[in-house]
Amino acid sequence: MSNSVETAVQLADLSATTLLRFATAGSVDDGKSTLVGRLLHDSKSVLTDQLEAVEAASLKRGQEAPDLALLTDGLRAEREQGITIDVAYRYFATPRRRFILADTPGHVQYTRNMVTGASTADLAVVLVDARNGIIEQTRRHAAVAALLRVPHVVLAVNKMDLVAYEEKVFASIAEEFTAYASELGVPEITAIPISALAGDNVVEPSANMDWYGGPTVLEHLETVPVSHDLTSCHARLPVQYVIRPQTAELPDYRGYAGQIAAGTFRVGEPVTVLPSGRTSTVAGIDLLGESVDVAWTPQSVTLLLADDIDISRGDLIVPSGDAPATTQDVEATVCHVADQPLTVGQRVLLKHTTRTVKAIVKEIESRLTLDDLSQHPHPGQLVANDIGRVKVRTAEPLALDSYADSRRTGSFLLIDPADGTTLAAGMAGESFATHKVLTTVEDEEGWDF
Amino acid sequence: MGHSMTSAITAGEGIDSPYALSHLDALESEAVHIFREVAGEFERPVILFSGGKDSIVMLHLALKAFAPAAVPFTLLHVDTGHNFPEVLAYRDRVVAEHGLRLHVASVQDYIDAGKLRERPDGTRNPLQTLPLTEAIQEHRFDAVFGGGRRDEEKARAKERVFSLRDEFSQWDPRRQRPELWQLYNGRHAPGEHVRVFPLSNWTELDVWQYIAREDIDLPQIYFAHEREVFKRSGMWLTAGEWGGPKADESVETRQVRYRTVGDMSCTGAVDSDATTLDAVITEIAASRLTERGATRADDKMSEAAMEDRKREGYF
Numbered sequence: 181m182s183n184s185v186e187t188a189v190q191l192a193d194l195s196a197t198t199l200l201r202f203a204t205a206g207s208v209d210d211g212k213s214t215l216v217g218r219l220l221h222d223s224k225s226v227l228t229d230q231l232e233a234v235e236a237a238s239l240k241r242g243q244e245a246p247d248l249a250l251l252t253d254g255l256r257a258e259r260e261q262g263i264t265i266d267v268a269y270r271y272f273a274t275p276r277r278r279f280i281l282a283d284t285p286g287h288v289q290y291t292r293n294m295v296t297g298a299s300t301a302d303l304a305v306v307l308v309d310a311r312n313g314i315i316e317q318t319r320r321h322a323a324v325a326a327l328l329r330v331p332h333v334v335l336a337v338n339k340m341d342l343v344a345y346e347e348k349v350f351a352s353i354a355e356e357f358t359a360y361a362s363e364l365g366v367p368e369i370t371a372i373p374i375s376a377l378a379g380d381n382v383v384e385p386s387a388n389m390d391w392y393g394g395p396t397v398l399e400h401l402e403t404v405p406v407s408h409d410l411t412s413c414h415a416r417l418p419v420q421y422v423i424r425p426q427t428a429e430l431p432d433y434r435g436y437a438g439q440i441a442a443g444t445f446r447v448g449e450p451v452t453v454l455p456s457g458r459t460s461t462v463a464g465i466d467l468l469g470e471s472v473d474v475a476w477t478p479q480s481v482t483l484l485l486a487d488d489i490d491i492s493r494g495d496l497i498v499p500s501g502d503a504p505a506t507t508q509d510v511e512a513t514v515c516h517v518a519d520q521p522l523t524v525g526q527r528v529l530l531k532h533t534t535r536t537v538k539a540i541v542k543e544i545e546s547r548l549t550l551d552d553l554s555q556h557p558h559p560g561q562l563v564a565n566d567i568g569r570v571k572v573r574t575a576e577p578l579a580l581d582s583y584a585d586s587r588r589t590g591s592f593l594l595i596d597p598a599d600g601t602t603l604a605a606g607m608a609g610e611s612f613a614t615h616k617v618l619t620t621v622e623d624e625e626g627w628d629f
Numbered sequence: 630m631g632h633s634m635t636s637a638i639t640a641g642e643g644i645d646s647p648y649a650l651s652h653l654d655a656l657e658s659e660a661v662h663i664f665r666e667v668a669g670e671f672e673r674p675v676i677l678f679s680g681g682k683d684s685i686v687m688l689h690l691a692l693k694a695f696a697p698a699a700v701p702f703t704l705l706h707v708d709t710g711h712n713f714p715e716v717l718a719y720r721d722r723v724v725a726e727h728g729l730r731l732h733v734a735s736v737q738d739y740i741d742a743g744k745l746r747e748r749p750d751g752t753r754n755p756l757q758t759l760p761l762t763e764a765i766q767e768h769r770f771d772a773v774f775g776g777g778r779r780d781e782e783k784a785r786a787k788e789r790v791f792s793l794r795d796e797f798s799q800w801d802p803r804r805q806r807p808e809l810w811q812l813y814n815g816r817h818a819p820g821e822h823v824r825v826f827p828l829s830n831w832t833e834l835d836v837w838q839y840i841a842r843e844d845i846d847l848p849q850i851y852f853a854h855e856r857e858v859f860k861r862s863g864m865w866l867t868a869g870e871w872g873g874p875k876a877d878e879s880v881e882t883r884q885v886r887y888r889t890v891g892d893m894s895c896t897g898a899v900d901s902d903a904t905t906l907d908a909v910i911t912e913i914a915a916s917r918l919t920e921r922g923a924t925r926a927d928d929k930m931s932e933a934a935m936e937d938r939k940r941e942g943y944f
Contacts, residue, residue, distance in 0.1 A: 199652040229918045266787050266802070271780045271832045278652040280830055292807055299809040410648050420665040425698040433697060439662040439811070444648075468661065468693045476648050480661035480694070493669045517807045531812055534669065591810045600793075600816025602806040 197273070198406050203282040203297035203330070205321040206307035211338045215307065215376035216270065216283055219398065222383040225272035267297045276402040286317060291324065291550070291565040292517040295605060298328040299591070302406050305334045305397070306357075310343045310373070313353050316551040319360065323550040326364035326612055327513060327567070329587055332404050333366045336397060340389065341375040347391040365613020370404075372397055410476050414504070414581065415443030416589045417497040418533035423482055435466060435482035436491055441533065441588040442581075443499075444476040445483065450500040453491050454579035459500055460487040477588075494535035496579045496589070504589070506577035510539075513548070513583075513611040514570050514594065514604040516562040522570075522594065522603055523561045529595040530574055530606075533588070536595075538575040545569040546620075548611065554621040562604070569611070570604075582609030653839055657690065660827040662811060663790060664694040667772045667825055668701050670815050674772035674825075677761075678704040678731070680716035680848060681890035683776030683828055685723075686836055689845050690827060691774075692727065702774070703730040707761050709753040710737035711869070711893040719848040732768060734760035751873070752895040762798040765822055772815065774825050780832040781920070790829050796820040833888075833920050834913055841906040852909065853886045853901045864897025888913075888920045 206212035220226045270281040282297030284290070286307075298304055304325040308318050325333050335357045343349045354371035361369050372381055373392055380386035381396045395403065423435040445451075449462045464484035465475045475481045483497060491497075498504065510530070516522050522541060530539040547559040548567045555569075562568045572594070583590030594604040612618070650658065667674050676691060678684045691700045706720060724731045736756050739745040745756050765773060779786045789805050791813040806814055815823050828836070840847065858865040858881065859874035866873055868880050873894070885898035886909070903909045 197652050198649045199655045266805070268783075268786050269779045269830070270786065271830070273832075273834070278832075278835075296807045296809050300811070406649055420662070421669045421695075423695060423698045427697075430697055437665050437694070439658060439665075468657070469696055478655065478658055479650070480658040480665070517809075529816075531814065533812075534666070588810060591812065593809065593812050593814060595814055595816060599818070600814065602809075602814045605807070605809045 197276060197278050199278045199280065200303065200401060200404070200406050201280045201282070201301050202303040202305065202401065203284055203294075203301040204305045204307070205284050205294050205297070205324070206286045206305075210286070210307040210309050211376045212283075212286065212307050215305075215336065215338065215374070215382065215397070216281065218376055218379065218382050219281075220270060220272055222379075223272045223274050223398070225270070267293050274398065274402055279401065286321065288317075288320065288551075289565060291320070291567070292515060292605075294321070294324050295328060295515040295517070298324055298330050299587075299605065301328075301330050303332040303334065303401070303404055304330045305336055307336050307338050308353060308357075310337050310339045310349055310353065314356050314360070318357065319552070320550040322357065322361045322366065323364060323553065326361065326366050327515075327550075327607065329584060329607075330366075332368045332370070333361055334397065334400060335361075335369065335371040336376075337371060337373045338376055340373045340380060340386075341378050345373075345380075345386075345388040347389070350392075363614060368404075370394070370400055372400065410442075410444050413443040413477075414502050414586060414589075415445055415499050416441040416533075416581070416586060417445060417481075417483060418535070418589070419491055419493055419495045419497060420534050421493060422491065434488070435484055436495075436497065437480075437482045438497075438534070439480045440475060440477040442477050442586045444474055445481075445497075445499075446474045451485070451497050452500045452503045453489065454496045454498060454503060455506045455577045456490070456495070458489045458491075460485040460489055462486075494533075496533065496535075498579070504579050504581050506579050508574045508577050509542075510572040510574060510578065510580060510592075510606070510608060512570055512572065512592070512606040512608045514562070514568055514606045516564055516566045516568070516604045518596070518601050518603045519564050520596070520601065520603070521561040521563045522568075527597065528572075528603060529597050530572060530578075530592050531595060532578050532580060532592040535578065537578065538597075539572050539594070541570060541594075542573050543571040545571065548618070552619070554619050556621055570606070572606075580608050583607035584609055584613065653835065653842060656831055656835055657693075657839070659811075659830065660687075660690045661694040663813070663825060663827040664691050664774075666813055667774070667815070668695070671772040671823070673768065673770050674702045674774065675705045675732070675765075675768070675770040676700075676702050676774040677776065678706050678720065679776075679890065680706070680712075680720040680723075681776065682836055682840065682847060682851060683778065685845060685847060686831075686839060687774060687776050687827060688723065688727075689843060700727070700729065703732060703768075705732045705734065705761075705764055705768075705770070705773075707757045707764070708733050708735045708737070709757060709892040709894075710735065710740070711753055713848070713850055713867075713887075713890060713893060715848045715850050716890055719846075732764060734764040736760055750894075753892045754895050757892075758798070765798060766796070766820075771817065771822050772825050773822055774827060776828055777826045778828050778831050778833070778836075788826060788829065790826055791815050792824040792826065793817055794822050794824055798822070800824075834910070837906070837910050837913055841910060848890065850887045850890065853884050853904045855882055856885050856898060857882050858885060858898055865899070866897055867893055869893055 268283045272279050284294045284297035306321045337350050337353050350373040358369050374381040383398045417438045417440050419436045420438045423437050425433050447462050452459050463486040465472050466482040467475055524544050526541045528539050530537050546555040546557050546569045548555055581589040590608045592606045593602055596603055736753050739760055777785055789808045817823055857868050859878040874880055886901040887898050903912045
């Protein structure tokens with residue numbers, strides 16, 4: 181084993197690595213567990229005692245080979261039923277990067293889990309079986325990635341060994357998927373032909389597909405850009421907490437603590453505080469003990485302003501030249517994540533950045549079927565795993581961006597005020613980059629009640 | 630696989646913009662955000678502080694999150710009565726140094742009062758749940774920070790950052806709130822509380838690299854030292870009042886260190902010559918065992934040992 185050599189390489193580079201958050205969507209049938217298992221195993225992230233536990237558990241179930249799904253199916257109910265119910269987070273590292281993998285179940289009844297995993301992902305891996313090509317489930321996964329504005333999508337065309345590693349099989353699936361996902365507005369799509377079982381193009385380049393000149397899955401994960409040029413983004417700082425030491429040495433210190441949600445802030449920059457509209461100038465930026473001239477997302481900072489103005493938790497600090505309009509009428513796409521339904525007229529709490537306000541669901545305009553992007557007008561209610569278009573009226577103005585411009589300041593939760601349940605995850609503005617992809621289907625009265 | 634890794638490094642260099650954060654900066658920023666959310670939304674938060682490395686890193690992050698003001702939380706230690714003396718000394722030193730307020734819930738007091746009974750195997754880890762739960766009720770803590778990490782164990786891999794507990798501190802994995810973006814929902818009814826895990830996305834190696842980067846002081850038992858130990862269930866345990874060794878277990882002096890710090894009765898030492906932080910990091914990067922697998926007897930009991938303890942209200 182060349183473990184010691186690899187370890188030395190890892191150590192030399194670990195301090196300089198960046199973090200990639202990515203999500204996988206797919207079912208066991210697509211070979212997702214095999215792919216995830218191989219990524220973890222080949223990056224030395226499955227350790228001896230974990231593998232021994234999986235082997236023992238597999239044997240107890242009468243399976244001869246270790247079932248790598250048992251690594252991620254952490255709950256008793258999941259193991260008993262042999263299905264993934266919840267999002268499982270897995271962690272692994274290569275010399276180049278640290279990875280946080282949100283492993284989500286692929287079936288339609290778990291759309292909420294897929295949405296959850298995709299909400300923080302920089303990249304989504306969509307799996308298809310090369311023998312089946314693009315199916316409804318694939319279209320749904322692509323739609324979730326597009327809806328959640330995941331910047332990078334990988335189409336892993338799996339089980340290439342079962343189609344004799346034929347280039348034309350891969351090419352036709354890749355072409356169909358790329359056309360579909362581009363139409364939905366996915367900005368970057370990479371298709372990779374793999375066999376997770378045989379190991380082709382997962383970590384090692386395949387010896388069976390000379391015609392493919394692109395990266396392996398791991399190489400792509402290691403090299404895809406995790407951040408972009410932020411100077412063109414709208415800068416946003418939701419205030420989390422006001423830091424006031426009130427000590428003899430610092431009687432007048434007032435710092436506005438928060439994590440920069442988008443863009444960059446600079447000392448000397450004129451800023452506006454929303455929703456009040458008061459203005460000031462950035463006098464200083466404290467980056468966790470270090471005074472800096474510029475800070476950017478997602479750094480947690482404390483902003484010092486030149487003027488003593490009234491600012492509290494829930495306010496949004498933005499550059500004066502680039503403030504979003506405030507509104508009490510929110511039009512958005514929501515994914516319903518609770519077991520109890522969301523109905524027209526329902527009173528809810530809306531949590532946007534660090535601000536929670538009362539709100540009422542004015543209208544549920546349509547329910548969206550992600551498999552074929554058909555819209556069903558006025559469904560009356562949304563139930564678990566439904567995606568719908570809603571209009572919400574808030575009791576107080578919100579400084580809301582469109583989700584397409586800013587994932588963090590364009591997203592919100594709807595919460596049940598009675599028991600605190602998270603009802604729905606909302607994205608302000610248009611669902612997809614292009615509107616023409618949606619078709620409208622008039623349902624019969626009460627079709628889905 | 631060594632070859633493809635090496636070529637990937639070369640191929641990948643320089644692709645990240647100057648705005649990319651290192652993984653430690655990204656994890657630190659995320660944890661600070663979590664601490665500040667809790668400070669902004671809860672009345673009576675508390676940090677569970679054992680003197681172990683994860684709780685030490687939590688405290689360090691909390692200090693950074695609110696500087697130059699004081700940490701707006703108290704600390705709670707569940708003292709099993711079988712703690713390492715070095716760790717208790719460290720705890721008291723840190724509390725004094727930062728002017729913090731410490732509550733101690735004592736398993737020994739519960740045993741003495743007849744509210745808990747010593748287990749036949751002598752391990753006190755599962756006994757911590759009742760004193761912990763009652764301390765939360767007594768002090769009406771509404772947010773309880775724990776150092777749990779999702780990489781530790783497969784039931785923990787399903788845990789939320791904000792994890793709602795009922796008035797009995799119970800965890801129901803089927804009824805967890807989906808957690809989207811960085812929007813944490815901390816709504817709870819009176820009597821309920823939220824367990825908060827700022828280190829959810831950290832791995833053991835991240836914790837150690839962060840300790841090295843920030844030059845954080847640790848109890849000495851994390852570094853290699855000579856100790857009288859005996860072998861039980863494949864682990865090196867420290868001889869002591871708590872009930873070891875038995876007649877058929879022989880004591881020997883070995884050079885060891887601890888990878889985790891918990892109750893002496895079920896926390897094993899590992900053979901090690903790592904006397905410095907760098908050496909510890911090298912050792913962990915090369916280890917083929919998880920930290921719990923290497924050092925915790927209680928997790929070896931069954932496939933769902935951790936899930937069951939968590940349901941009952943454990944850390």
